[in-house]
Amino acid sequence: MWDQRYDSDEYAYGVEPNSFLKENFNTIPQGKVLSLAEGEGRNAVFLARQGYSVTAIDSSLVGIEKGRKLANRHGVNVEFIHADLIEYNMGVNQWDGIISIFFPLSSLHRKTLHKKVVYGLRKNGVLLLEAYTPEQLKFGTGGGTNAALMQSKASLLDEFSGLKFSRLVELERSVLEGSCHTGMASVVQAIATK
Numbered sequence: 001m002w003d004q005r006y007d008s009d010e011y012a013y014g015v016e017p018n019s020f021l022k023e024n025f026n027t028i029p030q031g032k033v034l035s036l037a038e039g040e041g042r043n044a045v046f047l048a049r050q051g052y053s054v055t056a057i058d059s060s061l062v063g064i065e066k067g068r069k070l071a072n073r074h075g076v077n078v079e080f081i082h083a084d085l086i087e088y089n090m091g092v093n094q095w096d097g098i099i100s101i102f103f104p105l106s107s108l109h110r111k112t113l114h115k116k117v118v119y120g121l122r123k124n125g126v127l128l129l130e131a132y133t134p135e136q137l138k139f140g141t142g143g144g145t146n147a148a149l150m151q152s153k154a155s156l157l158d159e160f161s162g163l164k165f166s167r168l169v170e171l172e173r174s175v176l177e178g179s180c181h182t183g184m185a186s187v188v189q190a191i192a193t194k
């Protein structure tokens, strides 16, 4: 599905970073950042341009290739890895930051992945996440039609109970990020430290 979506010259979510990340990236200590479900590279390239050493994972090879092109266009180095995050071993105490932007995943897989995120962060490492909530179904401006793949304050509090939240809010905001995220939306935003 994702390979098909990305099989075009257009970048489905644009080439500019996610706006929540852009406004808050400096909560992540300089160092190594892991981007989960990076897609076509917009967020990883942005972070690399801010001086971070970025590793970006996605299961779409087409997305990864477009990410590599975007990184080349900006003259930055990003390590792109083609992998399924359900099985990927991100190590322990490895990352100064881990970002997850609009990553749709079932709660079963999320529980496994988010446990690995808590282990993977270094002490003082920061998780930065934005996701659609089930309320997004009433807007239909992105994120698909399956509420089971969406997140909430309650699910994040449960799955990241090992981290300390400095921000955890559900809100409605305008998300204008490429042709696939196109208007008023219901999102949950989190910044949390290990």
Ligand SMILES: C[S@@+](CC[C@H](N)C(=O)[O-])C[C@H]1O[C@@H](n2cnc3c(N)ncnc32)[C@H](O)[C@@H]1O
Pocket: 002, 013, 018, 036, 037, 038, 039, 040, 042, 043, 057, 058, 059, 060, 063, 083, 084, 085, 086, 100, 101, 102, 103, 104
């Ligand atoms: C809505 S897109 C978001 C892309 C990017 N984070 C952004 O905001 O531009 C969701 C991404 O999740 C990736 N994805 C879905 N399941 C995955 C998995 N199990 N492992 C790795 N990536 C996955 C898809 O390939 C797709 O690129």
